[in-house]
Amino acid sequence: MPFETDPVFKDKFLNAPKEFFTINITTTSSIDSAAKLLKDEDIVHESFVFKFGKNGEWYKLMYGVYPTYAEAKSALDSLKKLSELYLPVIEKISQKQELYKRFNKK
Amino acid sequence: MKKLLFFIPLIALSIFLSTYFYYSSLVDEAEVKKELSIEDMKKELLASASQSVASNNLVLFEKIVKNLQNRTSLQNVNIKLKKYYFSDELLLKSVASIDESWNILEISIDAMQGTIAYMPDGRYEILTNDKNSAPANITIKFEVEKNSIIKEFLYIYETQKEIKTDKSTAELKSLSYEENDFTLTFEYGDISINKEDIADKTRSFLLNILFITISVFILFVLIYNYLIRPKFRKTIESLNEYIKNILDGRVIKEVSIPKEFSNEFGLLNQNILNLSKKNFSLSSELSISKDIIYQKEKTDELTGLPNKKSFENDIKYMFIANKNGFIIQLKIDKIGEFTNNHGPELVDALIEEFSYLIKNFLDTNPKYDGTIYRFFGAEFAMIVYDVTSQEIEDMLIEIIEITKKLSYKYYFFENEIYYGATPFDNYGTIESILQSAKDTYENAIKEKSKHYYIADEKNQQELNKKLEQSVKEIIARKDFVLQYIYDTYDFNSSPKLLMQEVSALIVDSLTLECIPSRKFLSVAKKLGYIMDFDKALIEKVLFEIELGKFTHKICIALSSTSLSNQLFLSWLEEFLKTTPYRKNLIFVAPSYSVASNYDKFVSFCTFLRNNELEFMIKQYHISDLELQKLLKLSPSYLRLERAYCQDFKRDSSKQHIVKQILLFCDENGIKVLGDSLKNEQDYLAFEMLGFYGTSR
Numbered sequence: 168m169p170f171e172t173d174p175v176f177k178d179k180f181l182n183a184p185k186e187f188f189t190i191n192i193t194t195t196s197s198i199d200s201a202a203k204l205l206k207d208e209d210i211v212h213e214s215f216v217f218k219f220g221k222n223g224e225w226y227k228l229m230y231g232v233y234p235t236y237a238e239a240k241s242a243l244d245s246l247k248k249l250s251e252l253y254l255p256v257i258e259k260i261s262q263k264q265e266l267y268k269r270f271n272k273k
Numbered sequence: 274m275k276k277l278l279f280f281i282p283l284i285a286l287s288i289f290l291s292t293y294f295y296y297s298s299l300v301d302e303a304e305v306k307k308e309l310s311i312e313d314m315k316k317e318l319l320a321s322a323s324q325s326v327a328s329n330n331l332v333l334f335e336k337i338v339k340n341l342q343n344r345t346s347l348q349n350v351n352i353k354l355k356k357y358y359f360s361d362e363l364l365l366k367s368v369a370s371i372d373e374s375w376n377i378l379e380i381s382i383d384a385m386q387g388t389i390a391y392m393p394d395g396r397y398e399i400l401t402n403d404k405n406s407a408p409a410n411i412t413i414k415f416e417v418e419k420n421s422i423i424k425e426f427l428y429i430y431e432t433q434k435e436i437k438t439d440k441s442t443a444e445l446k447s448l449s450y451e452e453n454d455f456t457l458t459f460e461y462g463d464i465s466i467n468k469e470d471i472a473d474k475t476r477s478f479l480l481n482i483l484f485i486t487i488s489v490f491i492l493f494v495l496i497y498n499y500l501i502r503p504k505f506r507k508t509i510e511s512l513n514e515y516i517k518n519i520l521d522g523r524v525i526k527e528v529s530i531p532k533e534f535s536n537e538f539g540l541l542n543q544n545i546l547n548l549s550k551k552n553f554s555l556s557s558e559l560s561i562s563k564d565i566i567y568q569k570e571k572t573d574e575l576t577g578l579p580n581k582k583s584f585e586n587d588i589k590y591m592f593i594a595n596k597n598g599f600i601i602q603l604k605i606d607k608i609g610e611f612t613n614n615h616g617p618e619l620v621d622a623l624i625e626e627f628s629y630l631i632k633n634f635l636d637t638n639p640k641y642d643g644t645i646y647r648f649f650g651a652e653f654a655m656i657v658y659d660v661t662s663q664e665i666e667d668m669l670i671e672i673i674e675i676t677k678k679l680s681y682k683y684y685f686f687e688n689e690i691y692y693g694a695t696p697f698d699n700y701g702t703i704e705s706i707l708q709s710a711k712d713t714y715e716n717a718i719k720e721k722s723k724h725y726y727i728a729d730e731k732n733q734q735e736l737n738k739k740l741e742q743s744v745k746e747i748i749a750r751k752d753f754v755l756q757y758i759y760d761t762y763d764f765n766s767s768p769k770l771l772m773q774e775v776s777a778l779i780v781d782s783l784t785l786e787c788i789p790s791r792k793f794l795s796v797a798k799k800l801g802y803i804m805d806f807d808k809a810l811i812e813k814v815l816f817e818i819e820l821g822k823f824t825h826k827i828c829i830a831l832s833s834t835s836l837s838n839q840l841f842l843s844w845l846e847e848f849l850k851t852t853p854y855r856k857n858l859i860f861v862a863p864s865y866s867v868a869s870n871y872d873k874f875v876s877f878c879t880f881l882r883n884n885e886l887e888f889m890i891k892q893y894h895i896s897d898l899e900l901q902k903l904l905k906l907s908p909s910y911l912r913l914e915r916a917y918c919q920d921f922k923r924d925s926s927k928q929h930i931v932k933q934i935l936l937f938c939d940e941n942g943i944k945v946l947g948d949s950l951k952n953e954q955d956y957l958a959f960e961m962l963g964f965y966g967t968s969r
């Protein structure tokens with residue numbers, strides 16, 4: 168059974184106000200790697216994984232939806248192990264909503 | 274070489290000016306360089322800023338700035354970007370482990386810093402949240418992929434950069450450039466001229482120029498001393514030698530001046546040769562003319578025999594040389610009557626033949642060293658040297674025998690030629706000797722039969738012995754009085770007495786007769802008392818001057834014995850030191866005496882000059898003493914012989930000689946005096962010619 172993002176969170180993410188913030192964790196080349204990373208960090212229910220790239224071969228891992236930058240920063244600080252392994256960046260959520268839409272049109 | 278010292282200040286000035294101008298040029302050059310370096314620095318800084326911003330490479334900019342900071346006066350630099358562009362290439366090149374074959378998957382920045390916009394040209398632009406205050410560094414995260422391998426990297430994007438320096442400069446200038454993409458602010462120090470460097474260069478220049486100057490100077494001295502001077506000296510020596518030859522009257526046939534001075538010296542050679550020939554020719558002509566004049570002056574025109582003047586000179590010579598001999602007066606008696614009967618032509622022929630016979634007799638008889646002189650008319654005299662009474666008698670007998678034939682030839686039936694011979698009296702005078710000869714001649718006429726009379730030599734010897742005794746006593750007792758003659762006046766309207774000559778008036782105490790001064794001096798000289806007499810004479814003259822008798826100068830004639838005696842001169846020097854009236858004395862000597870004792874007088878004149886005493890040559894005749902010989906004597910006064918002074922205006926040859934003498938004396942500071950000027954016209958002429966004074 169391939170990994171899928173929690174539909175509730177997916178919805179929350181995609182419908183969140185544009186000025187909200189999220190954490191761009193990393194990119195992986197397989198859904199399995201993405202799933203493993205999220206499971207290892209136990210952040211599956213607060214994460215959103217989606218394909219992007221010309222052929223949809225890349226998987227973007229996003230974490231959390233925060234109304235303020237401070238909250239996003241506080242959440243990122245709590246992900247110490249993740250921060251050591253990857254280079255997570257707090258971004259405006261709208262940027263990733265647009266990215267999702269660009270590569271995941273139905 | 275001493276003249277070269279004159280150039281030292283000029284050389285020093287030149288060196289100073291050169292150094293000053295060099296220093297000024299260095300300062301000007303440094304000023305220009307300073308301006309150029311600041312301008313260059315600004316240009317380079319702006320160019321590198323533009324290039325670095327365009328290539329998003331402020332690291333490169335920092336490198337260039339640091340380099341500029343080291344090279345120039347550039348100090349703190351700040352560059353602030355206005356827009357923040359970057360490209361894939363920048364990001365890929367920022368990581369050593371990847372290359373441009375990797376693909377960029379995503380680029381993101383922290384939301385607090387801004388967002389990234391994608392430019393149409395493929396580049397990216399960071400849009401900061403606060404447009405006016407961008408953070409100094411923006412962290413860009415980028416993800417790259419190759420062969421399904423994904424890597425993440427961070428790139429620190431600098432929006433501004435400050436490059437500081439430790440240099441400290443007193444005065445700082447600040448500049449800011451606003452460009453489209455960046456603002457550049459920088460500080461730089463006002464470059465001061467490197468005075469130490471300029472001073473070093475100036476010092477070095479000065480040392481070099483001094484070294485060159487000294488080297489050139491030494492080189493010049495060496496060239497001058499070892500090349501030019503010896504050549505020059507050699508040439509001058511050659512010229513001197515030629516001129517000396519010319520002066521000595523030698524003809525130069527060849528001149529060997531160094532050939533390297535070819536053309537000019539070739540011409541000089543020719544001129545010297547011409548001058549030599551011309552000089553030789555002129556001096557030959559002159560000496561021939563001179564000889565002719567002298568010969569004429571001393572020769573009888575009719576017979577060619579020496580005349581009375583010549584006789585007198587020879588007598589003077591006998592006095593000076595202390596010669597012995599006989600003086601003979603001879604005369605063809607009643608010549609007037611003969612002339613009336615036979616006419617002057619025959620008389621002349623008679624006189625000529627008579628002269629020839631006697632002259633020929635003397636010339637062909639070497640045992641008789643003698644000369645015949647014609648005085649005038651039929652009156653003759655003879656001097657025969659170093660003969661006894663017997664020899665003179667033998668000679669006269671022979672002469673009478675020879676001349677007998679004239680009686681027949683010229684219808685001269687009575688032999689009327691008489692001879693009176695008298696021994697030469699060393700103590701006599703020309704006049705006394707002539708008188709003595711005349712007396713013997715009268716005796717010969719009285720005796721008639723012998724036609725000659727010879728004075729008794731012994732009688733004269735006895736008289737001389739008595740005279741010698743008297744002279745000894747007179748000198749021992751200083752028993753003589755002074756008389757002053759030759760009053761010499763200047764040419765003022767009321768003539769002032771310039772000088773007189775002292776003469777001793779000597780009276781023989783036995784005969785109470787005056788002893789002629791000349792005779793007295795001769796005796797004193799022979800007896801060796803002449804210096805005592807000269808001393809007594811000087812003492813008496815000075816005594817009379819001290820008494821206030823004279824304000825003019827007194828001339829004293831000393832004997833040649835005294836003036837050449839060192840003891841006498843020492844006495845004279847010491848004696849005159851004690852008197853303030855030494856300036857009143859003039860020592861005097863006749864020119865024939867000076868000529869006969871030239872070296873003694875040269876030495877005496879040097880003595881007089883050293884003691885600031887004056888000397889006068891009297892009875893000066895150019896035939897006695899050449900003008901050039903006066904130079905060594907350097908007399909204060911020159912009194913011309915009476916013959917030059919009398920009938921001066923009527924005799925052009927005298928005028929010519931006197932003018933020559935005056936010209937020479939004027940050039941050599943000698944005052945010229947006349948003697949016994951009788952004629953008023955001559956007096957005026959002498960005054961016009963600038964004579965110092967004259968006796969009348």
